[in-house]
Amino acid sequence: RKEVEQDPGPFNVPEGATVAFNCTYSNSASQSFFWYRQDCRKEPKLLMSVYSSGNEDGRFTAQLNRASQYISLLIRDSKLSDSATYLCVLAGGYNKLIFGAGTRLAVHP
Amino acid sequence: DAGVIQSPRHEVTEMGQEVTLRCKLISGHNSLFWYRQTMMRGLELLIYFNNNVPIDDSGMPEDRFSAKMPNASFSTLKIQPSEPRDSAVYFCASSDSDRATDTQYFGPGTRLTVL
Numbered sequence: 704r705k706e707v708e709q710d711p712g713p714f715n716v717p718e719g720a721t722v723a724f725n726c727t728y729s730n731s732a733s734q735s736f737f738w739y740r741q742d743c744r745k746e747p748k749l750l751m752s753v754y755s756s757g758n759e760d761g762r763f764t765a766q767l768n769r770a771s772q773y774i775s776l777l778i779r780d781s782k783l784s785d786s787a788t789y790l791c792v793l794a795g796g797y798n799k800l801i802f803g804a805g806t807r808l809a810v811h812p
Numbered sequence: 813d814a815g816v817i818q819s820p821r822h823e824v825t826e827m828g829q830e831v832t833l834r835c836k837l838i839s840g841h842n843s844l845f846w847y848r849q850t851m852m853r854g855l856e857l858l859i860y861f862n863n864n865v866p867i868d869d870s871g872m873p874e875d876r877f878s879a880k881m882p883n884a885s886f887s888t889l890k891i892q893p894s895e896p897r898d899s900a901v902y903f904c905a906s907s908d909s910d911r912a913t914d915t916q917y918f919g920p921g922t923r924l925t926v927l
Contacts, residue, residue, distance in 0.1 A: 735913055746903055746918035747855065790855070794913030798868065802855040 706730060707803035709791050715809045720781045724806045726791030727773045735794040736767055738776050741805065742787045750776075750789070781810045814838070816906050816919030824925045830892040833922045835904030837885050843907040844887050845916060846879055850900045860912055861887065867912070894926045 708727045716722045736753035751758065753765040753774050764777040774793075778785055791803035817836040825831055837844055846858040859869040864881045872879070876895070881887045891898055901923050905916040 737915075746920055748918065749915050752915075799857050799860070799912045800916065804854040 706801050707791055707793060709803040709806045711804060712807040713809050714806065715811060716781050718781055718783060718810055718812055720810075721777065721779050722781055722808065723775055723777045724789055724791075724808075725773050725775050726803055726806075727771075728791075728793050728801075729772070730793075731769075731772060733793045736765075736774050737792040737794075737800075738763075738765060738774075739790040739792050739802070740787045741790055747790055747802075778808075781808075783810050783812065786810045816904055816917055818902075818904050818919035818922050820922060821920060822923045822925075824927065825894055826927050827895055828893045829926075830890065831894045831898075831924060831926075833889040833891075833902050833904075833924070835887045835889070835919060837887070837906040838908075838917055839885070841906040841908045841917075842884070843909060843912065843916075844881060845905040845907070845912070846887070846889050847903040847905065847918075848900045849903060849921075855903070858889070862910055862912075891924075894924075896926045899924055899926050 706729050714722055738750040739747040740750045741747040751760050753767050757766045762779045766775045786809050788805040788807045790805045792800050794800050819834045843862045845860040847855050849855045858871045859879045861881045879889045901921045903918050903921045905918045907916045
């Protein structure tokens, strides 16, 4: 089983839609969680950290469910500029970041 | 402030040739990471340095790969001899933390094609 699993998508949504991605992880010792965003042919960039109590940054909401070992990312009011690949990333249990393969989002007019 | 700088941005070479990728850290950062990204395997950590010292090189594929950090702000990743299966995008990332699990800032990457 992969350490981090994501639905590769693509998720095709219209502008203004709400979309959610899940990511499951296998190592229960994982302590830190992040969402990175990667635009086509660009480098990954940190979108947000994921805290145990859940956290929000503008239109983006991240949640962590330790019991079920998954994290989620909710994007409200999707913009064309949100089109990208979203990478689920975790740490702890290993002294390095483990990246998921990513979920591709395409927002259309 | 300048971000992580990588060169070259694109490299096309023939099998058997030596390839050297370069990375300049963000000023003041003390940790350096080399990653490789392919469609099949995603983003994989190859090696990371903290304060110029290699800490974890368990991701380095084989002896053909070597990485150095000759000073606090610069690193090279060398592949000799290169093989077609080395074709990938190689990212360098830096961090201002001693922990490999804190936020990392990625460079634009080097797209390597080995024919």
